Each structure stands twice: as C-alpha cells, then as structure tokens.
Amino acid sequence: MKQEALEVLRNRRAIRSYKEEQVPSDLLQKVLEMGTYAPTAGGRQKPYIVAVQDPDTVKLLKKLNGRVMGNEDADPYYGASTIILVLAPKDYALADLDCASILVNMLNAAYAVGLGSVWVHRSHEVFEYEEGKALLKKWGFEEELQGVCSMALGYAEGEHPEAAPRKEGYVRIV
Template sequence: MNQTIEDLKTRRSIRKFKDEQISDEELKTILEAGTYAPTGRGLQSPKIVVIQNPETIKEFSVWNRSYFPMEMPEDMDPFYGAPTLLIVLADSEVPTWKEDGSSVLAVLVNAAHAIGIGSCWIHRAYDEFSSKKGKELLKEWGIPESYEGVGHVVLGHPDMEAPEPLARKEDYIHYVD
C-alpha cells in the first residue's frame, strides 16, 4: 500500500506517553507539515502555539479540565501526560477559520504518526480562548484578539500499543448518480 495511505489508516489517538521529550527536529517536521495544510483561499488563518514547559502544560491541563461537560476526578489529565502541547488558533475574521484550524489539526496528527510520534486531538480550545483569560493570554502572546481556539494536539513518544480502529460505518460513503 502507498505509505501515505497506510499512515492515514494506521494513525490512532494515543493517550499514554513516555516522559521523554520529542526531538526539536521531530517537532519542527510536524509543525512545518501543519503549515502546509489547505486553508480557505490560501489565507493561512491559523496559528500554532507550542508549549513544552511542563509547568505551563500542567496549568493548561487544569484549565482545559475545567471545561469538561461533566465532573472529572482532580487527577484526570486531559493531555494524558504528553510532554508537548500544541494549540491551534485561527483568525475568526476569516470566514473559514474553523475549517482552516481543523485542517491544520488533521495534518498535525497525521504528520506526527508518519514519523513515529504519538498524538491526540484534544477539544475545548474554543472555550478557553473565547474566555476573558484566553483573550488576556492572546494579548500577552502578541496575538490579535480575533483569534479563537480550534483545538489542541498533544505529542510524545507512545507508551501504549495503538488500539484497533473501530469498524468504519457501512454508510460512510454515499454515491449518487
């Protein structure tokens, strides 16, 4: 099978990571691939924020957990102990910002898998960055307040076997004449 197709089919969400950080070269490869994701009118509306400071990731983990729709145990880490956290934001002044951000997220997780790095797409970035605290953070980072959160990607060396994928639903593909 073509290697790209094989990689797209074998990528799975990884939810247990080794402590060891990914290399700068691996990170750069994944980020660069993300910047080549298709975006509406080629406007490249997203930005990818990179966080590797363990203390900062911990703070974001607590913040992310606060937006869970149900009560979560105090020790539940929504980022699964991953040593690298990416946050994809996109400029809401661009009509396709949500799609653009999702496009980048999909490329990031697949690029990670293609070079043997585990990843998981994590939700609730919109809740975070539409809040007062989120807007203050954007200001601190020098990012315009029109940016909204689309999603996170956690990255690291997998400390688990990739699970089997669920069977694909039978009516996923719908042909019409």
C-alpha cells in the first residue's frame, strides 16, 4: 500500500494564510506536472493550466476575483504569491469536471511537496471581464476559453488546520 500517498490525501487542508516567499520553480513544476496527470474525460486533455507568479498579474487576478465578490480590495488568494488557473474551451461540455479533476491533483501535489494551497472559486466571472479576456489574449490563447477554477499556492503561514469531522453516513457500501 502507498501509505504516504494516503496520508497526503487525508492531511491536505485549505490554507488561508501565506508567507511572502515565492514558490521555487522546481516545486511549482512538480505541482503543475501532477495537474497534467489528472484524469480528463476520454483522456482528451482539453483544459489548460496557467501558473501566475508575475506580481502585477497576481495583483490583477486578486482584484478581479475580489470584484466578483463585490470588494476589489479583498484578497481572495490570502496573500499567496502564486496563483494557478485551470481553464477550458468555452464550448466544452465537461469543462467543469475536467478542470476540477486537475485542480484536485494539484492541491494534493502541493501538500506532498510541502506547500500550502486552497481552491479559489469565481474564475468563470473573472474571465468574462474585459481585463480577464485581455489576459487570455496576452497569454497567447487563440481559442475562446472559460476560467473554471483556480488555487492559491505558497508557503503556509501558521498552524496546519485540522480537518472538520466527517459527516455521519457520508459513505455507504451497498
């Protein structure tokens, strides 16, 4: 049994406070690579993964995500200096499922390499804003894409959170 892998799956938690220190490229590469090994429908690998470390772009993504929540000054990425986005073609019916599959792999990989991470929502709206569309263009995407999900990535600040108790009746073997 791959005990270490099971421990990663059990102990990964959403991290909502980050140190300023940037994620080194070798660890970032590992997390991204594990995203590319996630299952996608039919193995078609339709989504795209974009890692953002440029401070101005990180700032803009925080602002746009905050705008969706009604507060551009909020930091929905909790001070993280790396943001990873998962996007998919607009006309792709399984976009949400594929992108979620990829994001979960990367959340677990982050914990496995000693980094903190948290899933951050509202990417659909972010990439409907003109500023969001302009970013996609700047990054060289020619097909029309939708933002599906994203994550903060960085060195966790503070205590590792405890998991909430699992609900009664969560699982049935029938």
